[in-house]
Amino acid sequence: MNVTKVLDAKGLACPMPIVKTKKAIGEIESGQVLEIHTTDKGAVKDLAAWTESTGHELLKHEDDNGVLKFWVKKG
Amino acid sequence: MKEMTAKQVAEFVIEKKDLFILDVRNESDYRDWKIEGEKVESVNIPYFDLIDGVGPALEKLPKDKQILVVCAKEGSSKFVAESLEEAGVANISYLQGGMKSWSEYLYKAEVYRDENVKVYQFIRVGKGCLSYMVVSENEALIVDPSRFTGIYEEEAAKDGVKITHIVDSHLHADHISGGKELSERTGGKYYLMRSEGATFDFNALEEHDEIVFEEVKLQVLAVKTPGHTPGSVSFFVNDKLLFSGDTIFVGGLGRPDLGGKVAEWAQDLFNTVYEKVASIADDVIVLPGHYADLDDEMNEEGFIGDLLGNIRSRNELMQNKNKEEFVDMVVANANTETPPNFEEIVAINRGVIKAEAEKQQELEIGPNRCALHHTH
Numbered sequence: 041m042n043v044t045k046v047l048d049a050k051g052l053a054c055p056m057p058i059v060k061t062k063k064a065i066g067e068i069e070s071g072q073v074l075e076i077h078t079t080d081k082g083a084v085k086d087l088a089a090w091t092e093s094t095g096h097e098l099l100k101h102e103d104d105n106g107v108l109k110f111w112v113k114k115g
Numbered sequence: 116m117k118e119m120t121a122k123q124v125a126e127f128v129i130e131k132k133d134l135f136i137l138d139v140r141n142e143s144d145y146r147d148w149k150i151e152g153e154k155v156e157s158v159n160i161p162y163f164d165l166i167d168g169v170g171p172a173l174e175k176l177p178k179d180k181q182i183l184v185v186c187a188k189e190g191s192s193k194f195v196a197e198s199l200e201e202a203g204v205a206n207i208s209y210l211q212g213g214m215k216s217w218s219e220y221l222y223k224a225e226v227y228r229d230e231n232v233k234v235y236q237f238i239r240v241g242k243g244c245l246s247y248m249v250v251s252e253n254e255a256l257i258v259d260p261s262r263f264t265g266i267y268e269e270e271a272a273k274d275g276v277k278i279t280h281i282v283d284s285h286l287h288a289d290h291i292s293g294g295k296e297l298s299e300r301t302g303g304k305y306y307l308m309r310s311e312g313a314t315f316d317f318n319a320l321e322e323h324d325e326i327v328f329e330e331v332k333l334q335v336l337a338v339k340t341p342g343h344t345p346g347s348v349s350f351f352v353n354d355k356l357l358f359s360g361d362t363i364f365v366g367g368l369g370r371p372d373l374g375g376k377v378a379e380w381a382q383d384l385f386n387t388v389y390e391k392v393a394s395i396a397d398d399v400i401v402l403p404g405h406y407a408d409l410d411d412e413m414n415e416e417g418f419i420g421d422l423l424g425n426i427r428s429r430n431e432l433m434q435n436k437n438k439e440e441f442v443d444m445v446v447a448n449a450n451t452e453t454p455p456n457f458e459e460i461v462a463i464n465r466g467v468i469k470a471e472a473e474k475q476q477e478l479e480i481g482p483n484r485c486a487l488h489h490t491h
Contacts (some may be wrong), residue, residue, distance in 0.1 A: 055191040072278045081477075082187050089141035090163040 041099070042112060044072035050079045051108060055068070057083050058090055065096065073099065076110040078098055083108055117208035119183055121184060121220035124210065125240045126182075128152035128409065129222065129417065133344065137172055139165065139195050140187050140214070148482040150185065150241070153410040157223060159252040162191035165208065169198045169274035181206050188213040207411050218480055221266055224418040227356060227400060228310040234356060235270065236418045237261070242405050242479070243292065243421055244290050247354060252329035255432040256280040257303070258350060258358050259404050262475060267293070271301075278303040280326055282333075284360025284404055285347040286311035289454035291475050292464045308348055317468040320348055323424035326444050336391040347404070357395060359421060360404045363388050365412040365421045368432055368445070381445035397424025 045059040047064045049057040064074055076087070084101065087110050091098040095115035102109050127134040128150070136157035138145050145159040152286075156331040158175050165172055165322060172195070176182055192209040197214070199207055210217065216242040227234040233250045239261060247258040248270055248283065255276045257267050260283075271278050278301040283294045286307070295315060298305035306326065309319035326333040336349040347361035347369060361369040362384060402420045406412040412419050427433045432444055454460070456478040462468045470478065 052186060053190045053196050054186070055162050058157065059166055062163070062166055080458065085141050085144060086161070089143065089161060093161070093164065 041073060042077045043111070044068045045079070046075045048077050050077050052078065052080065053078055054082050054086070058086060061087070061090070063067060065112065065114055070114050072113065072114055076112065078108050078110075081092045081108070083110070087112070116193065116200060118193075118211040119208045120211050121216045121241070122222070124150060124217065125220055125222045125238075126185065126449065128155060128240060129413070131410070133180050135177050135182045135428040136185055137176065137182060137195070137199075138185045139191050140185070144187065144214075148214075151409075153364060154182075157185075162186060162195055165195050165198065169195065169202050172199060173204070174206060182208070184209045185217075186213050187194040188212075188215055192337075201383065214241070214475060215480065219261060219263060219476075221246075221261065223270065225416040226402065226416075226420060229355075232353060233274075234402070235353075236420070237266065238409075239290075240321075242388075242482075243288060243409075245402070245404055245406065247402060248357060249331060249333075249356075250274050251278050251331045254279040254329050254331075255327055256282065256326070256328065256331065256333065257294075257297060258282055259287070259360070260297050261297065262291045262479075264292040264293040264297040267297060270302065273278045277301070279304070279328055280304050282306045282320070282326070282350060284349065285462050286313070287358055287462060288461050289405075290479055291460055295466070299325060309485060311465070313465045315430075337388070347387075349391070351395065351399075354396075355399060357392070357399050357401045358404075359401050363392065363401055363423075363426060364403045364405060364407070365401070365414075365419060366407055367425060368431060377440055377446050377449045381449075382438065384445060385436075388433055389438075389441075392423070397421055397422060397427070399423045455479075 045064055045068050047060055049060050057080050061076055088098055091112055097113040099111040099113055131154045133154045138157050138159045139162035141161050141348050184192040184196040189212055196207050220238050222238040224236045226236045231251055235248045237246045246260050249256045252445055254278050255271050260267055261340055281294050281298050281303045283292055286387040294305050303317050306318045306320050307313055309321050320335050323335055330355055334351040336351055349360055349362055350358040400420055401423050404427045405418045459478055463470055
């Protein structure tokens with residue numbers, strides 16, 4: 041996958057992972073991909089709901105030894 | 116910024132005081148499970164829609180009510196509440212510890228007192244689970260303890276009594292039992308039906324028709340059908356109090372579908388209701404293991420329970436049905452919604468798997484579906 045930007049939000053509690061994701065997505069172009077790393081388990085549902093409500097696309101997510109990784113394509 | 120504790124929220128719910136909740140979790144979590152009460156009104160706007168400004172929330176908030184912002188753990192609700200306060204909203208606070216602490220809070224109510232015994236009910240308001248402490252002279256018995264064992268120890272210490280007996284009316288599927296841990300911490304004997312399949316050491320209720328201590332005589336009302344799992348045991352204390360576990364609720368009868376053996380369970384329930392409970396007097400107080408709707412099921416004295424006679428008179432199923440009719444009606448009313456994570460919770464309660472506190476917390480988060488749909 042062609043990732044334009046990687047956001048490290050590890051160790052941050054809700055709402056910061058989404059606050060930072062919003063800011064980071066503002067810095068890339070439509071169609072580009074943002075990769076997000078977080079350790080906040082609430083992010084799984086929240087990022088899915090957020091991308092849906094904002095028109096971005098959550099391409100996939102995975103759990104890499106406790107680090108949750110998300111790939112979001114800007115809408 | 117003011118915070119509100121789960122205890123304070125429980126007081127709003129129980130005392131039926133006006134509270135307006137702005138729930139900032141994602142929509143699916145809100146739909147699944149939220150804080151409810153007769154005078155509790157709530158609206159859901161996910162926090163991520165309020166990061167750039169609280170405008171969408173401002174127009175929905177009433178001017179004349181206490182407002183509480185709620186999220187999963189606390190962080191987002193604090194963030195939103197602060198932004199709203201800056202925008203000029205008064206009477207606003209956030210829920211300390213979020214829905215996690217709401218799920219865990221136990222509200223204590225005194226339900227009964229005579230010269231021999233005193234009974235307290237612990238209402239887990241966020242989940243609808245009930246546990247009890249029966250105090251007599253210098254000892255206490257705990258019925259269906261939650262995993263917050265410290266609370267029972269504290270309350271026993273306040274009354275200056277020692278926890279000597281702990282009973283589980285059934286193997287819980289909706290919450291993790293504190294029975295084994297409480298027994299280890301206090302030295303109290305822990306009783307459970309052997310047929311429920313626990314893998315650790317305990318006292319099998321099959322071998323105890325009665326548990327006697329101080330001025331308490333507890334009769335174990337079990338339908339001992341060999342060969343299959345009973346749904347739930349009831350405990351009848353001093354011919355006055357019926358701890359009905361998962362069989363009889365204030366609003367109806369238990370739901371027999373969790374084991375996937377609806378008809379079998381329904382027959383046990385029939386035997387319990389028509390053989391064991393039928394001979395019990397109308398003025399006995401029924402104290403169940405769950406409730407579905409606090410406002411409907413809490414009585415004027417402020418606890419969840421009712422006289423057996425009242426429950427019988429409201430419930431057609433308990434009135435002169437034959438076994439076949441009864442089973443048919445119960446089966447027809449069975450539903451397939453299960454409590455969240457019930458398979459893992461059952462495995463933990465059997466001692467088959469172990470889980471750290473954080474994992475236990477996660478598994479228990481969410482609604483209680485054991486008593487959601489009572490069978491009328």
